[in-house]
Structures are given as C-alpha cells and as structure tokens.
Amino acid sequence: MMKLALGIGSSPNMVAPVKKMADTLGYRPAYFSRVFKRVVGEAPRDFIVRVRLERAQRLLTKRLLTIKKIAERLGYRNAYFFSHQFKAKVGLSPSAYRRAALRKVPASSRAGTRKKV
Numbered sequence: 001m002m003k004l005a006l007g008i009g010s011s012p013n014m015v016a017p018v019k020k021m022a023d024t025l026g027y028r029p030a031y032f033s034r035v036f037k038r039v040v041g042e043a044p045r046d047f048i049v050r051v052r053l054e055r056a057q058r059l060l061t062k063r064l065l066t067i068k069k070i071a072e073r074l075g076y077r078n079a080y081f082f083s084h085q086f087k088a089k090v091g092l093s094p095s096a097y098r099r100a101a102l103r104k105v106p107a108s109s110r111a112g113t114r115k116k117v
Helices: 002-010 018-025 029-040 044-060 067-073 079-090 094-104
Strands: none
Touching: 002 029, 002 044, 018 029, 018 044, 029 044, 044 067, 044 079, 044 094, 067 079, 067 094, 079 094
16 A cells, blocks of 8 residues: 555556556455555545645746646646645645745746846
C-alpha cells in the first residue's frame, strides 16, 4: 500500500480509479479502501485529492502554466471541477491563490517574470 501511495504521490495525473487499483491487487473496493486508510492514514480518494491539490499549489506559485494546463497536468478532465475542488479544500480559487502567492514572492525570484530595470 505504501508503494502504491508513493506512486500516487509521484504521478497524481496517472492515478487509476479506486476500483481498478483494488482489482489490480485482488481486493474488493471497500476492503481496499479500508486497508489503504489503515496503512496510509487517509481514504484513497482523499489522499489522491490532497496530493493533487498540494502539487497544484506548487504549480500555481509559478506563472509557467495556465490554470487549465495545471488541471490537465494533474489528471483533471475539467478545469471547472478542478477550480471548484481547489476552492472547496484550500479556501481560495486557483487564480486568487496564485495572486496571493505571487504577492508574497519577491519579483526577482518569480519564474517567468523579468526584473524591472
């Protein structure tokens, strides 16, 4: 289970549905979820969402990708759903989070921006 959790952490965009992960290990989905939660400390879906949103927060502090591209990169099929889930869990929309994060970072260290001369 920990190996599976590490795989999810390293590639949150490539995560299979819980049923498929359970089938791969020969478990029923409910049993798989209980074992995963006992070992990892979170239900599989909660873990996947948390990992994706943590990665999103890191990506949003840079201006390299649009919010739509970040959503796609993290395995979301719909940027609106990503934004809705992000706001529900983080408390800010992705764009508001990005604005707040970029205000806290000195302009000279922002990726994708130039230092004014």
